[in-house]
Amino acid sequence: xxxxxxxxxxxxxxxxxxxxxxxxxxxxxxxxxxxxxxxxxxxxxxxxxxxxxxxxxxxxxxxxxxxxxxxxxxxxxxxxxxxxxxxxxxxxxxxxxxxxxxxxxxxxxxxxxxxxxxxxxxxxxxxxxxxxxxxxxxxxxxxxxxxxxxxxxxxxxxxxxxxxxxxxxxxxxxxxxxxxxxxxxxxxxxxxxxxxxxxxxxxxxxxxxxxxxxxxxxxxxxxxxxxxxxxxxxxxxxxxxxxxxxxxxxxxxxxxxxxxxxxxxxxxxxxxxxxxxxxxxxxxxxxxxxxxxxxxxxxxxxxxxxxxxxxxxxxxxxxxxxxxxxxxxxxxxxxxxxxxxxxxxxxxxxxxxxxxxxxxxxxxxxxxxxxxxxxxxxxxxxxxxxxxxxxxxxxxxxxxxxxxxxxxxxxxxxxxxxxxxxxxxxxxxxxxxxxxxxxxxxxxxxxxxxxxxxxxxxxxxxxxxxxxxxxxxxxxxxxxxxxxx
Numbered sequence: 001x002x003x004x005x006x007x008x009x010x011x012x013x014x015x016x017x018x019x020x021x022x023x024x025x026x027x028x029x030x031x032x033x034x035x036x037x038x039x040x041x042x043x044x045x046x047x048x049x050x051x052x053x054x055x056x057x058x059x060x061x062x063x064x065x066x067x068x069x070x071x072x073x074x075x076x077x078x079x080x081x082x083x084x085x086x087x088x089x090x091x092x093x094x095x096x097x098x099x100x101x102x103x104x105x106x107x108x109x110x111x112x113x114x115x116x117x118x119x120x121x122x123x124x125x126x127x128x129x130x131x132x133x134x135x136x137x138x139x140x141x142x143x144x145x146x147x148x149x150x151x152x153x154x155x156x157x158x159x160x161x162x163x164x165x166x167x168x169x170x171x172x173x174x175x176x177x178x179x180x181x182x183x184x185x186x187x188x189x190x191x192x193x194x195x196x197x198x199x200x201x202x203x204x205x206x207x208x209x210x211x212x213x214x215x216x217x218x219x220x221x222x223x224x225x226x227x228x229x230x231x232x233x234x235x236x237x238x239x240x241x242x243x244x245x246x247x248x249x250x251x252x253x254x255x256x257x258x259x260x261x262x263x264x265x266x267x268x269x270x271x272x273x274x275x276x277x278x279x280x281x282x283x284x285x286x287x288x289x290x291x292x293x294x295x296x297x298x299x300x301x302x303x304x305x306x307x308x309x310x311x312x313x314x315x316x317x318x319x320x321x322x323x324x325x326x327x328x329x330x331x332x333x334x335x336x337x338x339x340x341x342x343x344x345x346x347x348x349x350x351x352x353x354x355x356x357x358x359x360x361x362x363x364x365x366x367x368x369x370x371x372x373x374x375x376x377x378x379x380x381x382x383x384x385x386x387x388x389x390x391x392x393x394x395x396x397x398x399x400x401x402x403x404x405x406x407x408x409x410x411x412x413x414x415x416x417x418x419x420x421x422x423x424x425x426x427x428x429x430x431x432x433x434x435x436x437x438x439x440x441x442x443x444x445x446x447x448x449x450x451x452x453x454x455x456x457x458x459x460x461x462x463x464x465x466x467x468x469x470x471x472x473x474x475x476x477x478x479x480x481x482x483x484x485x
Contacts, residue, residue: 052212111313122346172276348461
């Protein structure tokens with residue numbers, strides 16, 4: 001490809017990946033795993049193992065040992081894994097678009113940039129999502145090697161299936177190959193092979209999940225949601241009917257029957273792969289949230305980066321055929337800029353949450369530690385970030401004092417709420433819960449209340465928060481804890 005395209009790719013990669021590489025600590029549910037890093041108590045990895053996430057368990061276990069030896073917090077390694085995985089996934093998508101759809105290099109390049117700038121990568125601020133992206137990259141790598149290096153492809157494929165959503169996605173990939181290659185001559189063979197492969201994947205999934213707790217300890221998690229499946233199925237059928245109807249009308253009016261056939265295959269491939277990219281989540285009633293920047297709800301939609309790459313690459317191909325390259329460049333620049341702006345919205349929210357916790361640690365270290373027991377923290381003049389859970393705040397106490405002697409509230413379910421002693425007693429109602437919430441060294445039942453005061457703070461974040469977070473400069477915010485009782 002031309003040098004200018006390579007230079008643009010490098011520039012975009014830097015813009016996209018720098019915030020990910022700046023993250024040095026855990027977020028969201030991975031704050032529970034972080035407690036293993038500090039204590040080496042594998043009870044904090046138990047849930048990961050019972051769910052059958054063996055690769056994640058191995059990574060956390062090994063990197064926890066590295067942390068103890070070197071002091072390098074594991075999130076640093078996960079940031080590198082994330083950056084490499086996103087770049088790797090973009091490259092494999094570039095290869096896939098050329099091989100499977102016979103698109104030009106420029107169109108495939110644009111599709112790869114759609115993956116690179118996908119607005120949901122802010123969820124990879126949580127290490128568990130870093131691992132998920134690594135699996136998606138590995139899966140697409142296996143797809144591209146399936147004919148050239150079948151043994152290596154098989155090994156990569158089996159490894160990637162530790163991310164269970166890829167079972168459904170794999171059937172989508174099979175369906176796309178069927179759509180793009182089926183003819184009257186090979187329809188019988190492709191139908192038979194596709195059916196057998198799909199059955200094999202389903203049996204393998206049922207076999208794997210019979211050994212792990214995909215439904216949780218209470219067996220009420222990730223259950224079939226019939227309504228969501230019906231709605232998604234109707235949506236898929238409706239989209240297919242619209243595309244096929246449009247194709248029939250276009251085919252009658254165009255002199256290029258081959259072009260019409262090619263376009264309908266492309267569009268059917270997109271909606272089919274999109275359907276299977278979300279099916280694992282639709283099946284259990286999980287909503288798709290593309291614009292929920294302050295949370296990690298977007299994790300249910302990250303597999304859609306590949307079908308969206310197909311759609312945009314196809315559009316680029318058709319645009320290049322009908323208009324000057326300059327027009328394509330203008331449209332591409334607009335779309336990629338919009339994607340990066342949306343992505344940075346998510347990054348800014350995550351920066352605000354990371355900064356919030358770091359300032360809390362700093363504020364705790366600036367005061368005398370409270371008596372062991374319950375601690376109520378009240379927001380003062382701002383709204384706390386959405387995903388700072390109880391265990392996240394408890395981890396801040398542990399990082400500040402090196403002990404698990406306190407039972408604080410979090411800021412997730414009831415932001416802005418003034419927690420009373422009874423509220424906290426109801427939360428920490430058993431020794432098991434205390435252990436889970438890092439209050440495993442509690443020696444008393446004192447009740448202490450603070451106002452957590454921060455000036456000029458916005459929970460949706462600002463781009464310069466990354467400077468304050470990375471360089472630990474909190475002077476602009478003047479964070480402090482003011483004791484009430």
